Amino acid sequence: MRKQIAAANWKMNLTIQQGETLVNELMEATGELNETQATVFAVPFPYLVNVKNILAGKSHVFVAAQNCYNKVSGAFTGEVSVEILKSIGTDYVIVGHSERREYFNESNQVLAEKIDLCIEYGLKPIFCCGEALEVREAGTQNSFVESQIKESLFHLTAEQLTGFVIAYEPIWAIGTGKTATSAQAQEIHAYIRSVLAQGYGNEVAESISILYGGSVKAANAKEIFSQPDVDGGLVGGASLMATEFAAIIRSLK
Numbered sequence: 001m002r003k004q005i006a007a008a009n010w011k012m013n014l015t016i017q018q019g020e021t022l023v024n025e026l027m028e029a030t031g032e033l034n035e036t037q038a039t040v041f042a043v044p045f046p047y048l049v050n051v052k053n054i055l056a057g058k059s060h061v062f063v064a065a066q067n068c069y070n071k072v073s074g075a076f077t078g079e080v081s082v083e084i085l086k087s088i089g090t091d092y093v094i095v096g097h098s099e100r101r102e103y104f105n106e107s108n109q110v111l112a113e114k115i116d117l118c119i120e121y122g123l124k125p126i127f128c129c130g131e132a133l134e135v136r137e138a139g140t141q142n143s144f145v146e147s148q149i150k151e152s153l154f155h156l157t158a159e160q161l162t163g164f165v166i167a168y169e170p171i172w173a174i175g176t177g178k179t180a181t182s183a184q185a186q187e188i189h190a191y192i193r194s195v196l197a198q199g200y201g202n203e204v205a206e207s208i209s210i211l212y213g214g215s216v217k218a219a220n221a222k223e224i225f226s227q228p229d230v231d232g233g234l235v236g237g238a239s240l241m242a243t244e245f246a247a248i249i250r251s252l253k
Ligand code: PGA
Pocket: 009, 169, 173, 174, 175, 176, 177, 213, 214, 215, 216, 234, 235, 236, 237, 238
């Protein structure tokens, strides 16, 4: 069975003290995950080492960066490379979150470069895709998301895509309290998996975890995650509260 993942995206929130308290509370509140489940904490860069240390010795729990730069190293003041991330023990990197695409003009091409660097340096990308409200209202979300995936991922080999992680996050559902219905999520997740199957075959497509993101909370996680093509969630707001995120972790298949 492909991995079922509850990924917390703290974005630019919490102090280190608040973050450490939250992770400690969560580790106490959630029991052992099984082999096919994982929890990921995507925390601000300066907290990666601290959170990694708290999680030392725990199974199926990982740390993620929320971004990386698309160059190996050099004179890029203020940026963080995958080599730096790897050297401090980072496991995953969120690539192409809609806030990065929107506020920092990250294109599908730049994201393809980031994906390549992550793979080269042995970090696991969580590749985000998803449409804006206008696209959904025009009914063209499938082809929009298909282009995002093809332009950033379809140069990869089947081996590189096996076990990959994609997060589908409709922009109109992020931080708005408006969640896609479980049927809407299932429909587009199945479509994404069919695009992957056309490009790489069923076996590769079936190995890829497709997370849903956009106002996931304790009250809706179980219903959304129960859909056959939804393999967990990427969670912003509700991941900042221990009781909420603990319930979301417990909702994994
Ligand atoms: P949200 O954010 O859960 O607060 O909607 C999700 C995300 O942006 O990853």
